[in-house]
Amino acid sequence: xxxxxxxxxxxxxxxxxxxxxxxxxxxxxxxxxxLAAFLLLPVAPIVYQAFLSRPLxxxxxxxxxxxxxxxxxxxxxxxALINTAxxxxxxxxxxxxxGLAFSLLLERVELPFRRTLRLLVITPLFxxxxxxALAWSVxxxxxxxxxxxxRMNFGFGLPNLNSLGGMGVIAGVVQVPVAxxxxxxxxxxxxxxxxxxxxASGAGRFQVVWxxxxxxxxxxxxxxxxxxxxxxxxxxxxxxxxxxPARVLVLSTFLYTKxxxxxxxxxxxxxxxxxxxxxxxQALILxxxxxxxxxxxxxxxxxxxxxxTLLRTGWVGWIVSGLIAVYIAITLIVxxxxxxxxxxxxILTPLLPIADVLTLENYKTILGTEQYVRSITNxxxxxxxxxxxxxxxxxxxxxxAYRSTPGVRTAIEQVAVIPxxxxxxxxxLGFFYGMILxxxxxxLKQTLLILFIAFLIxxxxxxxxxxxxxxxxxxxxxxxxxxxSGARRWRxxxxxxxxxxxxxxxxxxxxxxxxxxxxxxxxxxxxGPGSEVIGTTMLQLNFxxxxxxxxxxxxxxxxxxxxxxxxxxxxx
Amino acid sequence: xxxxxxxxxxxxxxTSADVLAAMSLSFEAQQFTSLIGQSGCGKTTLLNIxxxxxxxxxxDVRIGGAWAFSASRGIDLPPHKRNIGYVFQSxxxxxxxxxIENVAYPLRVRGVGQDERVKAAQDLLDRLxxxxxxxxxxxxxxxxxQQRVAIARALVHRPQxxxxxxxxxxxxxxxxxxARAFIARVHKEFKLTTVLVTHDHGxxxxxxxxxxxxxxxxxxxxxxxxxxxxxxxxxxAADFVGGAxxxxxxxxxxxxxxxxxELADGSRIAxxxxxxxxxxxxxxxxxxxxxxxxxxxxxxxxxSAIVASFxxxxxxxxxxxxxxxxxxxxxxxxxxxxxxxxxxSTFVRIAAADCRCLSL
Numbered sequence: 001x002x003x004x005x006x007x008x009x010x011x012x013x014x015x016x017x018x019x020x021x022x023x024x025x026x027x028x029x030x031x032x033x034x035l036a037a038f039l040l041l042p043v044a045p046i047v048y049q050a051f052l053s054r055p056l057x058x059x060x061x062x063x064x065x066x067x068x069x070x071x072x073x074x075x076x077x078x079x080a081l082i083n084t085a086x087x088x089x090x091x092x093x094x095x096x097x098x099g100l101a102f103s104l105l106l107e108r109v110e111l112p113f114r115r116t117l118r119l120l121v122i123t124p125l126f127x128x129x130x131x132x133a134l135a136w137s138v139x140x141x142x143x144x145x146x147x148x149x150x151r152m153n154f155g156f157g158l159p160n161l162n163s164l165g166g167m168g169v170i171a172g173v174v175q176v177p178v179a180x181x182x183x184x185x186x187x188x189x190x191x192x193x194x195x196x197x198x199x200a201s202g203a204g205r206f207q208v209v210w211x212x213x214x215x216x217x218x219x220x221x222x223x224x225x226x227x228x229x230x231x232x233x234x235x236x237x238x239x240x241x242x243x244x245p246a247r248v249l250v251l252s253t254f255l256y257t258k259x260x261x262x263x264x265x266x267x268x269x270x271x272x273x274x275x276x277x278x279x280x281x282q283a284l285i286l287x288x289x290x291x292x293x294x295x296x297x298x299x300x301x302x303x304x305x306x307x308x309t310l311l312r313t314g315w316v317g318w319i320v321s322g323l324i325a326v327y328i329a330i331t332l333i334v335x336x337x338x339x340x341x342x343x344x345x346x347i348l349t350p351l352l353p354i355a356d357v358l359t360l361e362n363y364k365t366i367l368g369t370e371q372y373v374r375s376i377t378n379x380x381x382x383x384x385x386x387x388x389x390x391x392x393x394x395x396x397x398x399x400x401a402y403r404s405t406p407g408v409r410t411a412i413e414q415v416a417v418i419p420x421x422x423x424x425x426x427x428x429l430g431f432f433y434g435m436i437l438x439x440x441x442x443x444l445k446q447t448l449l450i451l452f453i454a455f456l457i458x459x460x461x462x463x464x465x466x467x468x469x470x471x472x473x474x475x476x477x478x479x480x481x482x483x484x485s486g487a488r489r490w491r492x493x494x495x496x497x498x499x500x501x502x503x504x505x506x507x508x509x510x511x512x513x514x515x516x517x518x519x520x521x522x523x524x525x526x527x528g529p530g531s532e533v534i535g536t537t538m539l540q541l542n543f544x545x546x547x548x549x550x551x552x553x554x555x556x557x558x559x560x561x562x563x564x565x566x567x568x569x570x571x572x
Numbered sequence: 573x574x575x576x577x578x579x580x581x582x583x584x585x586x587t588s589a590d591v592l593a594a595m596s597l598s599f600e601a602q603q604f605t606s607l608i609g610q611s612g613c614g615k616t617t618l619l620n621i622x623x624x625x626x627x628x629x630x631x632d633v634r635i636g637g638a639w640a641f642s643a644s645r646g647i648d649l650p651p652h653k654r655n656i657g658y659v660f661q662s663x664x665x666x667x668x669x670x671x672i673e674n675v676a677y678p679l680r681v682r683g684v685g686q687d688e689r690v691k692a693a694q695d696l697l698d699r700l701x702x703x704x705x706x707x708x709x710x711x712x713x714x715x716x717x718q719q720r721v722a723i724a725r726a727l728v729h730r731p732q733x734x735x736x737x738x739x740x741x742x743x744x745x746x747x748x749x750x751a752r753a754f755i756a757r758v759h760k761e762f763k764l765t766t767v768l769v770t771h772d773h774g775x776x777x778x779x780x781x782x783x784x785x786x787x788x789x790x791x792x793x794x795x796x797x798x799x800x801x802x803x804x805x806x807x808x809a810a811d812f813v814g815g816a817x818x819x820x821x822x823x824x825x826x827x828x829x830x831x832x833x834e835l836a837d838g839s840r841i842a843x844x845x846x847x848x849x850x851x852x853x854x855x856x857x858x859x860x861x862x863x864x865x866x867x868x869x870x871x872x873x874x875x876s877a878i879v880a881s882f883x884x885x886x887x888x889x890x891x892x893x894x895x896x897x898x899x900x901x902x903x904x905x906x907x908x909x910x911x912x913x914x915x916x917s918t919f920v921r922i923a924a925a926d927c928r929c930l931s932l
Contacts, residue, residue: 478666
């Protein structure tokens with residue numbers, strides 16, 4: 001009796017396995033699992049090290065919780081945690097408030113110069129936060145041009161930028177484009193009919209925003225808050241350039257100073273701090289799903305969204321546009337102008353006329369030093385060759401996701417966003433530890449290849465996100481039609497899917513190029529002599545206090561990025 | 573005639589439900605078959621299994637006498653080797669290719685040279701009376717033109733089977749009649765074994781040699797268009813194909829000459845015999861709306877016809893006729909007539925010859 005049941009079970013199981021094998025889902029599932037392992041690669045060595053009593057290369061290392069105990073008794077760490085909370089809170093508040101305001105104003109109000117303003121608002125996306133922090137520092141810090149100018153002429157300065165508050169403001173401004181794009185996309189997904197029906201029911205223009213648009217945006221707002229907190233917690237440049245002079249320690253600078261530039265590295269304590277950083281991010285993600293609750297409430301499928309009718313304004317529109325323009329000037333344009341000025345001067349101060357201090361010395365230093373030039377060529381190499389390789393890899397991932405079974409699709413879509421939940425510093429640190437563990441890792445360490453892999457993992461969610469919609473849009477039927485017509489699987493993909501997603505692939509390449517060029521935090525742990533990139537060289541120049549050369553290198557990065565930013569902005 | 577497509581015990585199972593349950597079906601050479609049924613009945617899955625775009629959980633599929641799929645033998649011929657023509661619901665014309673390139677593509681992947689394949693594609697376009705569209709891109713075509721191009725692409729490599737997935741559903745109502753006639757013409761001219769999937773019974777009846785009605789992964793009825801309409805096997809088939817009134821009834825007596833059934837109001841009527849029905853069984857008396865007629869009074873009642881009082885609930889003018897919904901002692905009735913009844917309360921007459929007695 002029992003044995004017959006067992007045989008039946010076994011035959012049911014084996015027929016299930018056979019059906020699975022035939023269903024062609026197998027390669028897709030294997031890819032999804034491989035991708036997950038690849039993207040989680042940097043986390044494993046860190047978690048391992050966090051529970052080891054000695055550095056992971058030491059054979060005498062034993063499992064322990066001691067690292068966490070030591071970390072939690074470290075006064076610096078406690079301070080860093082509190083500062084991180086305040087810093088992330090303030091920055092996120094600024095980013096969300098401004099991002100929401102811009103998404104409501106620029107997407108649904110007929111403002112003068114609306115297109116131009118929209119492009120300018122997202123421009124900071126292409127400027128590394130390192131450069132933004134530097135530019136602000138040149139202009140607004142206590143020793144900066146404007147602060148000194150005001151003190152000299154009017155007897156009062158600016159609020160001290162080198163403070164937790166100052167850090168929060170810059171980080172907030174850096175994040176505004178992210179919040180704006182996120183919320184604008186979410187808002188454009190709300191079908192127009194909901195608003196029209198509210199208007200038809202008697203709601204006024206502002207009532208519609210308050211009673212329909214904002215409630216429907218709630219899940220997006222919560223996700224956006226979460227995303228911003230994660231990005232700010234991970235932000236190294238602002239705390240390093242703005243916070244460090246005032247000795248304001250946050251988690252990212254704690255990790256960086258103890259893990260990357262300290263002479264005596266305490267492996268255990270750094271890994272434990274990184275694990276806590278990962279835990280914080282995971283907790284935030286959990287919190288998000290709790291807050292949003294039943295998503296079906298917000299699902300707006302069915303009704304098709306159409307071009308939104310823009311709210312007409314008279315002179316109020318000019319005032320609003322003017323205010324936005326002032327914001328852009330203060331936060332972006334004037335600081336960048338002063339950064340450029342700084343790169344052409346030996347010293348930039350209101351005490352000396354600018355004409356007297358003009359020089360090309362900074363550029364000569366950068367272009368005359370082998371190591372600096374190498375960091376530029378390395379960056380371009382990783383961005384171009386690495387970017388193209390990354391696009392190919394991302395395309396293959398999308399093929400597996402969208403030309404396989406629905407199960408595989410869901411799995412890959414979930415897996416693809418894993419790196420969003422891993423701070424960039426942790427990616428760098430994880431590879432750093434991993435290379436120590438791995439046989440032959442010493443050889444890989446400090447090569448461009450390992451930097452490229454770290455950059456790819458870091459930015460894979462963005463790249464995948466750039467390609468995925470076009471795969472969904474192109475639809476599987478076009479591909480299937482080619483299969484029926486007699487084309488093999490990959491022939492159909494090359495003949496049909498590839499040409500139809502060409503635009504998205506190009507966008508994806510530009511995105512990877514820009515992000516790889518900007519990357520500095522994951523590289524901070526991984527570069528070595530010969531594998532410097534622009535980001536790491538900027539960190540070194542900042543550490544040594546060579547501000548002029550730093551400004552020059554920042555300007556060189558901006559010039560390289562300019563055409564690519566123009567491509568992306570031009571498409572919008 | 574030889575069977576071109578043979579499905580044997582084909583089952584398609586998703587985690588819990590069977591989309592297709594041990595289905596056996598074969599399609600003969602040059603036959604035009606429509607698969608009809610509600611959405612979710614498995615008809616498109618069946619089409620995709622024939623094409624190789626979907627794999628059955630178990631069962632066998634043979635096309636043109638050769639194995640296309642067999643779970644037990646571990647055979648699964650990929651779609652590009654099945655030599656099939658498939659017209660997708662969305663037509664799936666490749667937007668980056670001109671019409672001529674779209675149509676020549678099946679020849680291209682078969683290694684036919686540029687000149688030869690363009691000529692073949694152009695000949696076919698000419699034959700389908702869209703010879704002047706070759707240089708256009710799909711987005712420059714109307715819905716009807718797109719459909720013709722999709723059909724041309726499905727025919728160009730001389731497939732042994734033509735599969736059509738809801739080919740008319742994307743067209744405006746005015747265009748459907750012409751498109752339907754076009755498909756019929758293509759079938760007549762190319763003499764291909766054709767399987768069409770649709771949820772529109774009118775489309776199926778008017779175009780096919782044979783109609784297979786599917787319901788929840790099983791065959792509900794399989795027969796000629798006329799059979800399906802005139803002699804529905806089940807009350808579901810009667811209702812799905814053409815619409816029908818279903819009156820609850822009970823078998824009173826059965827004999828070789830027929831059965832007597834009793835309706836909700838107690839009136840009795842003698843209907844055609846059905847061996848499977850036992851006295852006491854609950855059945856439906858099924859009658860088409862246009863077979864119900866209005867009567868001035870109750871006087872024409874007889875064992876071969878019932879007459880019931882009719883109270884109009886709503887009247888719908890439909891252009892060529894009227895549909896009247898009303899309440900009767902035997903249940904709610906839909907009546908199609910040339911004229912609406914003069915008074916709100918009247919009588920209807922249903923002849924026994926127009927009724928079919930079907931199990932629930």
